[in-house]
Amino acid sequence: MVLKKYNINPDLALERQKCTFDIEEIINIFDGGKEKTSQRRKIEDVVLKSGLCHDDVPEECMSLKERYENAVRKSCFFSKLMKTELQEITGIEDFETPAIRRIADALFKDISPFLLHLGMFVPTIIGQCTSEQLMIWLPKALDLQIIGGYAQTELGHGTFIRGLETTATYDADTEEFVLHTPTLTAHKWWAGGLGKTINHCIVVAQLYTKGVCYGTHLFMVQIRDLDTHMPLPGIKVGEIGPRMGFSSADNGFLGFNNFRIPRNNMLMKHAQVQKDGTYVKPARHGKLTYQTMVFVRVTLVNEAAFNLSKAVTIAVRYSAVRRQSEMRPNEPEPQILDYPTQQHKLFIGIATAHAFQLTANWLWNTFKSVLSDMKKGDVGTLPELHALSSCLKAVCTSDAALLIEQCRYACGGHGYMLSSNLPYIYSFVAATRTYEGDYTILLLQTARFLVKAWEQAEAGKTVTPTVSYISRSLKGEKNSWRSTDEGIIKSFQAVAAGKIALCVKSIRDRMKSGLDYEDAWLLTTVQLVDAAEAHCRSVILETYCNEVRRLTKSSSDNVKIVMHQLVTLYLSYWTLQRTGDLLRYSSISEKDIDFMQRQYEELLQHIRPNAVALVDAFDLRDEILHSSLGAYDGRVYERLMEQAENNPMNAEPVNQSFHKYIKPLLQGKL
Ligand SMILES: CCCCCCCCCC/C=C\CCC/C=C/C(=O)SCCNC(=O)CCNC(=O)[C@H](O)C(C)(C)COP(=O)(O)OP(=O)(O)OC[C@H]1O[C@@H](n2cnc3c(N)ncnc32)[C@H](O)[C@@H]1OP(=O)(O)O
Ligand SMILES: Cc1cc2nc3c(=O)[nH]c(=O)nc-3n(C[C@H](O)[C@H](O)[C@H](O)COP(=O)(O)OP(=O)(O)OC[C@H]3O[C@@H](n4cnc5c(N)ncnc54)[C@H](O)[C@@H]3O)c2cc1C
Numbered sequence: 147m148v149l150k151k152y153n154i155n156p157d158l159a160l161e162r163q164k165c166t167f168d169i170e171e172i173i174n175i176f177d178g179g180k181e182k183t184s185q186r187r188k189i190e191d192v193v194l195k196s197g198l199c200h201d202d203v204p205e206e207c208m209s210l211k212e213r214y215e216n217a218v219r220k221s222c223f224f225s226k227l228m229k230t231e232l233q234e235i236t237g238i239e240d241f242e243t244p245a246i247r248r249i250a251d252a253l254f255k256d257i258s259p260f261l262l263h264l265g266m267f268v269p270t271i272i273g274q275c276t277s278e279q280l281m282i283w284l285p286k287a288l289d290l291q292i293i294g295g296y297a298q299t300e301l302g303h304g305t306f307i308r309g310l311e312t313t314a315t316y317d318a319d320t321e322e323f324v325l326h327t328p329t330l331t332a333h334k335w336w337a338g339g340l341g342k343t344i345n346h347c348i349v350v351a352q353l354y355t356k357g358v359c360y361g362t363h364l365f366m367v368q369i370r371d372l373d374t375h376m377p378l379p380g381i382k383v384g385e386i387g388p389r390m391g392f393s394s395a396d397n398g399f400l401g402f403n404n405f406r407i408p409r410n411n412m413l414m415k416h417a418q419v420q421k422d423g424t425y426v427k428p429a430r431h432g433k434l435t436y437q438t439m440v441f442v443r444v445t446l447v448n449e450a451a452f453n454l455s456k457a458v459t460i461a462v463r464y465s466a467v468r469r470q471s472e473m474r475p476n477e478p479e480p481q482i483l484d485y486p487t488q489q490h491k492l493f494i495g496i497a498t499a500h501a502f503q504l505t506a507n508w509l510w511n512t513f514k515s516v517l518s519d520m521k522k523g524d525v526g527t528l529p530e531l532h533a534l535s536s537c538l539k540a541v542c543t544s545d546a547a548l549l550i551e552q553c554r555y556a557c558g559g560h561g562y563m564l565s566s567n568l569p570y571i572y573s574f575v576a577a578t579r580t581y582e583g584d585y586t587i588l589l590l591q592t593a594r595f596l597v598k599a600w601e602q603a604e605a606g607k608t609v610t611p612t613v614s615y616i617s618r619s620l621k622g623e624k625n626s627w628r629s630t631d632e633g634i635i636k637s638f639q640a641v642a643a644g645k646i647a648l649c650v651k652s653i654r655d656r657m658k659s660g661l662d663y664e665d666a667w668l669l670t671t672v673q674l675v676d677a678a679e680a681h682c683r684s685v686i687l688e689t690y691c692n693e694v695r696r697l698t699k700s701s702s703d704n705v706k707i708v709m710h711q712l713v714t715l716y717l718s719y720w721t722l723q724r725t726g727d728l729l730r731y732s733s734i735s736e737k738d739i740d741f742m743q744r745q746y747e748e749l750l751q752h753i754r755p756n757a758v759a760l761v762d763a764f765d766l767r768d769e770i771l772h773s774s775l776g777a778y779d780g781r782v783y784e785r786l787m788e789q790a791e792n793n794p795m796n797a798e799p800v801n802q803s804f805h806k807y808i809k810p811l812l813q814g815k816l
Pocket of ligand 2: 297298302303306335336337338392397577580581584585586587
């Protein structure tokens, strides 16, 4: 759609005049510097001028088939643009992924069918191939001569990877693997792009050689003819059917009937099968084939932040424009943003988007540093990365989904319109809580790490920095509540330590009463999930505070003030959300809680004048927001009417169903 130009809504114009800080300064902080902001904007300009974002009919009014075909068209032209014009016009050689990621949303209200190609296929090639394999597949994948996906989940198993049923049996005579789908439940299910788009995919299968099963390994499999795109003989492939979201991502199913691939198509960076069928196991760590999942979990924290920032921008701008009810008799109707309950719904969204974005950047740097350790042969930091990426993926995607839904509530009935874009944003983020490891499952992975860390600390061993609070707790350090940033973080760490201690005790008590470790663990899993979530909260709180302090060192005073107001709001919000835990595990008193409540309510008032400016500082162009409620000019009612008028349902004054059914019904002739 072409966005009509309107004058700025007067309420929104007034809001912007109230701003106390330099918006550009905050934009630069989140982009990683002035230079990066300017690069990102250049990239956005190129894509927006390309005409690629235009749809003749609103996406939501297209059929599923039309949406898919439209998304393929755009994905192809966007890929071409990335390879050619973007590089030439901007002169930026090393594309910054966040900038490409952001502008991709101007093209796709839903999901690109190429998402898995960039999101998992290419990263798996990079992380799992030998250098010879890399030379064969990486250039082709980057140049889009082959398009791929990642088929791990099956109809019967997603979480439990060791339970996957697809087999890859080595035939030493022909030096090939035979891929087979032995049962209904062994069919690959869900892989993005698999249904109709991709011609290659990474397949996760149980490796058999010399009659022995060595567990799941990764294989590069061509599934379609490169010229005709027909499925190759022995391949059964298709789309799994309509879903809550991901409508244009053609998630697919895949079955193999004794389908043969060359030996060299097993990705052999970590484990190998030699020509004679001898298996060489990974030298360093048994879970290195899970690396792509860790990578995606890390990027999903960024997704949570980005999508939440879109939702809260829409809801805050709408709330500044929308007037409803009365605060006092005979006074004009206030902007709904003036209601403290509305501020309570929304300002935590702004603070959370900041907290998650800074945590995502920190986690990304941690990921890079672990990769560099691993290149040197040191896998010692991998368990902590796995524990961190697991809990942060779980908690950030889950919180973001809840807060995005809260943004929709904040927009009343209009938030329910697809043209608000809030339902799309929600359905995308809701899926992130499940895929790449379900919420509960990932928190249980973190819990394993925490219980081990507890046992290590108990044995007097040093533990890694993110769990050093466990050692302090074991030394008997008592928590004394202080309502400062540091004091609150320490108390949240005391909560996490207290919960881990109880889990360890529960497991031990249950074992003393005769249960084996597995049963004792299983019966404690409700507490273990809770302990891992508490640990994660303490990590986010600490990272957010540290990063804001670090990044605003040379900022202007006003930026420091507003960024710190958000940090304090976040800390107060979580303190009030977790008073039960804090009363149990820290020395917080009722008086302290009263103080925190008052502080929280005062902060809502302090942040109120800057609310619109704070969402403007996410610097999200209208084309990325795709929202009738959230455009920069605040012309909400004009856009709602525009989208109603453009609705294909209104193209004819009388629908044919009147003549076919209603009229005969009215006349008693049906
Ligand atoms: C043009 C547009 C561009 C836009 C770009 C936008 C980017 C957006 C990002 C989105 C990108 C892609 C979209 C993705 C779509 C979705 C894809 C998928 O969902 S793929 C499938 C994902 N599946 C899962 O995540 C499955 C979850 N299950 C598991 O991970 C495992 O089964 C697990 C961990 C639950 C259990 O595994 P297993 O049974 O093998 O292990 P154990 O439990 O016995 O543990 C043994 C031991 O290993 C440790 N461990 C486990 N996993 C790991 C790991 N990954 N790394 C390191 N260590 C690991 C575990 O902790 C145990 O340790 P121990 O010391 O013994 O306790
Ligand atoms: C939009 C979308 C896109 C996807 N894309 C891909 C893709 O491209 N490639 C791919 O391979 N997969 C993909 N998936 C699949 C996804 O990774 C799995 O759905 C996900 O890992 C969850 O696994 P599951 O569906 O088997 O759930 P299940 O494991 O069956 O989970 C169901 C419930 O059981 C609980 N549960 C399961 N095991 C345990 C346990 N041990 N302890 C306690 N509770 C348990 C879970 O917490 C959950 O509440 C996609 C999924 C979606 C929704």
